[in-house]
Amino acid sequence: MSSEKIAQTLEEAHQHIRSARTDHDGDLRTGIDLGTATCVITVVDAAGRPVWIDFDRTAAIRDGVVVDFAAAAAAVRKLKATAEAELEIELVNAATAFPPCIGEADSRACRFVLESAGFDEVTLVDEVSAANKTLEVNDGVVIDVGGGSTGVGVFESGQLTALDDRPGGGHHLDLILAGALGVTVAEAEECKRAGSGDYLAILRPGIERIGSSIRDLTRGAEHLDLHLAGGALMLPGADTTISKYLGRRVRAYPHALLITPLGIARYAS
Numbered sequence: 001m002s003s004e005k006i007a008q009t010l011e012e013a014h015q016h017i018r019s020a021r022t023d024h025d026g027d028l029r030t031g032i033d034l035g036t037a038t039c040v041i042t043v044v045d046a047a048g049r050p051v052w053i054d055f056d057r058t059a060a061i062r063d064g065v066v067v068d069f070a071a072a073a074a075a076v077r078k079l080k081a082t083a084e085a086e087l088e089i090e091l092v093n094a095a096t097a098f099p100p101c102i103g104e105a106d107s108r109a110c111r112f113v114l115e116s117a118g119f120d121e122v123t124l125v126d127e128v129s130a131a132n133k134t135l136e137v138n139d140g141v142v143i144d145v146g147g148g149s150t151g152v153g154v155f156e157s158g159q160l161t162a163l164d165d166r167p168g169g170g171h172h173l174d175l176i177l178a179g180a181l182g183v184t185v186a187e188a189e190e191c192k193r194a195g196s197g198d199y200l201a202i203l204r205p206g207i208e209r210i211g212s213s214i215r216d217l218t219r220g221a222e223h224l225d226l227h228l229a230g231g232a233l234m235l236p237g238a239d240t241t242i243s244k245y246l247g248r249r250v251r252a253y254p255h256a257l258l259i260t261p262l263g264i265a266r267y268a269s
């Protein structure tokens, strides 16, 4: 799919944050992204067009590991109920995603969170494959840098040929920023999201560290473009920093933190 078309879809998704699409078509499908920074519900129509997106900043999940089961289930239950009231439909099944290196037991915990929140049938997918359901990269590297971790998947001729992850994401950038500005980590997170200053120079070492994880996880795939998903590299200039550091072509997308949530919903039955 062309970058313009993907950008348009992500713009559309952004417009439907807490504002339901009315011209949707066919059965609706639901995705739940149990992220470290944000838990996101995404509803798409039969054609995969975004219909409803809502989120909750819960601290119940860390790198795909459910650290507070009750809080995670409560957050998902609330997001589900709000979506159902807005769309006037019951959402029965859902998909959810886990980071590449998560073991089977922890990915099962993600399933139990959704079941406990009232979903009957739950589909599990890794977050990089979910991101690529939105990006449709045939030959390239899909990278999801979220709050806690950097997930990397190599796609060749449409097949996922390598999948791995490393610690490192937006939270680590917050730690650096908090130290440099002399503010709390929560305040650093707010400053960064609001773009209230030019933090690129302060955060360059942290971004380059993410770049070095990407290099380690893509040995032998240096000829492929890097496609950035996830919120952490939405910092202005982060994409060019990674590109210069690795000497590779980087594709960034608007509203990149919606790429994986949208792809998860498209995986749902």
Ligand SMILES: Nc1ncnc2c1ncn2[C@@H]1O[C@H](COP(=O)(O)OP(=O)(O)OP(=O)(O)O)[C@@H](O)[C@H]1O
Pocket (backbone or CB within 6 Å): 033, 034, 035, 036, 037, 038, 039, 062, 063, 064, 145, 146, 147, 148, 149, 150, 169, 170, 171, 189, 192, 193, 194, 229, 230, 231, 232, 233, 234, 235, 236, 257
């Ligand atoms: N506009 C922005 N500029 C810079 N960073 C941002 C911006 N918006 C979000 N972020 C960062 O993106 C991160 C959240 O991204 P995302 O929603 O993809 O993570 P997540 O899915 O919750 O985490 P993970 O996938 O690691 O479990 C946060 O660390 C946040 O600081």
Ligand SMILES: [Mg+2]
Pocket (backbone or CB within 6 Å): 033, 035, 036, 127, 144, 146, 147, 230, 260
């Ligand atoms: Mg994520």
